[in-house]
Amino acid sequence: MATVTVDQAKLVLNTFAAIFQNNLVAADVVSWRKYDGEMNDRNKLTVVEQIDPRYAVTQTTDAVNDLSAGVQDTVFGSEQFTVNTLFGSSMGWADFVKVRDIGAARESEAIKMAAVNLAEKIDAYILGKAVLASNNWTGTPANNVSTWSDVATGYTRLKEEGVDDRDLRAVLTYADRQALGGSVLAYAAPDALVTGVYRQGLSGEIDGIPTLFTQQLPTLTNGTRTNGAVNGANQNSNYKAVAISGAPGQYLTQTISVDGLGNAGTIKDGEVFTIANVYAYDNRLGASLAPRLQQFRVVGDYTATAGGAVAALRIFPALVVPGTGTGGDVAVNTANATVSAIPADDAVITWINAASASTKPRVILQKDAIQVNTVDLIMPATGIGSRKALTKVPLSVRMWQNSNFATGEHQVRFDVALTANVRERRRIVRINGS
Numbered sequence: 001m002a003t004v005t006v007d008q009a010k011l012v013l014n015t016f017a018a019i020f021q022n023n024l025v026a027a028d029v030v031s032w033r034k035y036d037g038e039m040n041d042r043n044k045l046t047v048v049e050q051i052d053p054r055y056a057v058t059q060t061t062d063a064v065n066d067l068s069a070g071v072q073d074t075v076f077g078s079e080q081f082t083v084n085t086l087f088g089s090s091m092g093w094a095d096f097v098k099v100r101d102i103g104a105a106r107e108s109e110a111i112k113m114a115a116v117n118l119a120e121k122i123d124a125y126i127l128g129k130a131v132l133a134s135n136n137w138t139g140t141p142a143n144n145v146s147t148w149s150d151v152a153t154g155y156t157r158l159k160e161e162g163v164d165d166r167d168l169r170a171v172l173t174y175a176d177r178q179a180l181g182g183s184v185l186a187y188a189a190p191d192a193l194v195t196g197v198y199r200q201g202l203s204g205e206i207d208g209i210p211t212l213f214t215q216q217l218p219t220l221t222n223g224t225r226t227n228g229a230v231n232g233a234n235q236n237s238n239y240k241a242v243a244i245s246g247a248p249g250q251y252l253t254q255t256i257s258v259d260g261l262g263n264a265g266t267i268k269d270g271e272v273f274t275i276a277n278v279y280a281y282d283n284r285l286g287a288s289l290a291p292r293l294q295q296f297r298v299v300g301d302y303t304a305t306a307g308g309a310v311a312a313l314r315i316f317p318a319l320v321v322p323g324t325g326t327g328g329d330v331a332v333n334t335a336n337a338t339v340s341a342i343p344a345d346d347a348v349i350t351w352i353n354a355a356s357a358s359t360k361p362r363v364i365l366q367k368d369a370i371q372v373n374t375v376d377l378i379m380p381a382t383g384i385g386s387r388k389a390l391t392k393v394p395l396s397v398r399m400w401q402n403s404n405f406a407t408g409e410h411q412v413r414f415d416v417a418l419t420a421n422v423r424e425r426r427r428i429v430r431i432n433g434s
Contacts, residue, residue, distance in 0.1 A: 009386060013399045016115045016414055017388040020397060023119035026126045027393050028202055029169045029212060030370040030420065034394035035083065047373075051077035051243070051251060051424070054283060056335040072335070073328035077243035079251040081421040083373045087122050088415040089114040114414060120216065122418070127171060128218035129420040130370045131363040132270035133249075134428035135297035135316050136161065137352055141359040143433030145172055146179035151206045154364045154431035160292075161426045162284060167367040169202070170211040176362065177213045180206065209364060221358045223266035223302075225351070230275060231257040231309060233345040235319060238329045239336040242318040249422045252338070253299050254319065255312035258349060261304040265355075267313070271298045272352040272430075279340040281322065288340035295352070297425065316425055319343065361430035369427035374418045 021027075035047065053074050058065045091110045138153045145151060151170060158168075177184060184204040202210045237254045245251040261267070274293040282289055299314040322337040323330060353359055374395045379385040383402035390396065395416055403410045 009384065009399070009401065012111060012412075013386055013388045013397065013414075016111050016399070017390060017397045019112055019115035020119050020414075021390045021392055023116045024122060024393070025119075025202075025212060025214065026123040026130075028210075029171060029365070029367065030126060030130060030372055031367045031423075032372045032374065032393045032395070034374045034376075036375070046080055046082040046248070048078045048080050048245075049423075051079060053077070054335040056286075056331045072331040073240075075240050075243055075332050075336075077245075077251055079245045079421075079423060080248045081371060081373050081419075081423075082248050083375050083417055083419045085125070085419045086377075086415060086417050087118060087125075088413055089118040090411060090413040118414065118416070122416070123214070124216040124218070126370070126372060126420045127214065127216055127363075129422070130365055130428065131171065131218055131361055131430060132220060133297075133370065133422045133425050134363070134365075134430050135272060135295045135425060136428070137272050137295060137361065137430040137432075139432035139434050141353040141361060141432050142357070144179055145176040145362055145431060146433050148180070148183045148207060150431060150433050151183075151209070151364070153434070154429045155207060155209065157429045158364060158366075158427070160280070160282065160289060161429075162282075163366055163427050168209045168364060169367060170206060170209045170362070170364045171217065172206075172211060172213055172362045173217060173360070174213050174215060177204075184211065217360050217362065219358050219360050220270050221268065222271055222351070222353055222355055223268045224262065224355050225265035225267050225304065226260070226262040226308075226355065227351060228258050228260035228262075228265075228308065228349045230343045230345060230347045230349065231259040234342060236321050236324060236339075236342045237318045238325050239318075239320050239332050240329060242320070243336075249299065250314070251422075252318050252320075252425075253314050253316045255314050256319070256343075257309070257311050258313050259304075259307065259309035260349075261308040261310065263304070263306055263308055265304040265308055267298055267302040267304075267310070269298060269301050272296065273298070273349050274352075275343045276348040276350070277341065278319075278343050278347065281337045281340050283335060283337055286322075286334075290340065294339045359432070361432055364429050364431060366424075366427040369422070369424050370420055371423045372418050372420050374416070377415055377417050 091114050136157050186204040202212050204211050235256045272295050280289040280292050280294040296315040302310050317338040320338045322334040325333045376396050377398045380400050385400050387396050387398050398415050400413050
């Protein structure tokens with residue numbers, strides 16, 4: 001068996017990391033952050049991050065606003081982020097030891113494919129989390145994006161949600177690219193060397209939005225539920241009660257009771273529905289966005305009872321109504337309102353797509369809407385371990401060489417630890433064709 005030197009191990013790891021990094025095409029679609037001491041085994045690799053408060057603005061004539069009753073309450077929200085997802089690839093020992101120089105490393109199909117496949121898997125994971133995070137969905141779910149207007153409609157929805165133009169990204173399929181044709185402003189092609197080794201990332205713009213075309217968008221398969229109804233009146237929330245996330249991804253969510261979903265009907269995480277006469281609300285304008293009904297995203301999977309009811313269906317956004325509550329809650333709820341009115345008992349629920357249908361939504365998002373959190377994996381207690389930090393994103397690859405004395409088997413593995421966390425669902429919109 002050939003002797004593997006430290007320099008050779010570094011050569012293999014550096015080459016793997018370079019190829020892996022340059023094939024991670026979703027890296028520029030979301031934001032990244034690396035943790036060290038903040039995440040540990042005592043807090044289960046979970047941290048809490050602050051969400052800024054909003055304030056209701058008053059308007060008076062000939063006199064300043066009377067504050068004798070007190071100033072508005074300041075309510076900071078929070079979201080939980082965690083790192084609990086590991087990705088890895090491996091290769092045979094023979095493929096490892098034959099690498100002797102930079103040229104051999106670059107030409108090694110084992111190194112190249114192990115790195116590319118790892119990047120592809122992580123891309124699909126990140127895009128899956130990003131695409132299905134939002135409650136807002138424009139277009140018809142089954143349709144390809146085929147016109148400039150399809151993209152512009154999604155952009156308009158983001159503007160209605162108060163999202164600025166900073167760091168917007170669009171993710172579409174190649175079928176969309178073909179249909180859009182001249183609407184895509186393509187970037188200059190990379191040189192031949194890059195084309196031969198790296199996958200193409202953001203490769204054009206639509207309406208000024210950098211766009212990634214990929215086949216790795218997730219497919220959402222709906223549950224078997226039927227259109228149901230709200231079960232009970234006054235199922236709204238004070239913003240203070242829903243501003244603090246109880247678990248990752250639960251900021252501004254609440255549970256509601258629903259029924260009429262069909263005998264043992266199922267609901268899948270990521271499905272979207274509307275409620276009759278419950279319209280979206282613009283906090284800045286201070287007015288309902290009727291006739292646009294607010295769209296709600298289901299958080300988690302559910303199965304209705306034999307009578308078709310779900311007692312605690314978690315949804316985003318929570319039902320925060322302007323002018324409701326008592327004392328300081330009134331101004332806070334007005335500043336953070338999500339809907340125009342409290343749903344009535346038996347208000348009809350209408351799903352965005354048919355039961356059991358499978359669809360592939362596209363997405364426009366602001367990079368900060370999804371945060372990928374990373375940590376360094378611990379170095380192994382046996383075998384030989386080494387770590388290489390990427391340069392474009394705060395992520396490190398751990399390489400671990402190991403041998404089994406009894407069998408003579410030699411192994412090499414590459415692992416990374418990262419989790420895509422939802423920071424703000426309102427900065428994301430799913431889009432499909434009209």
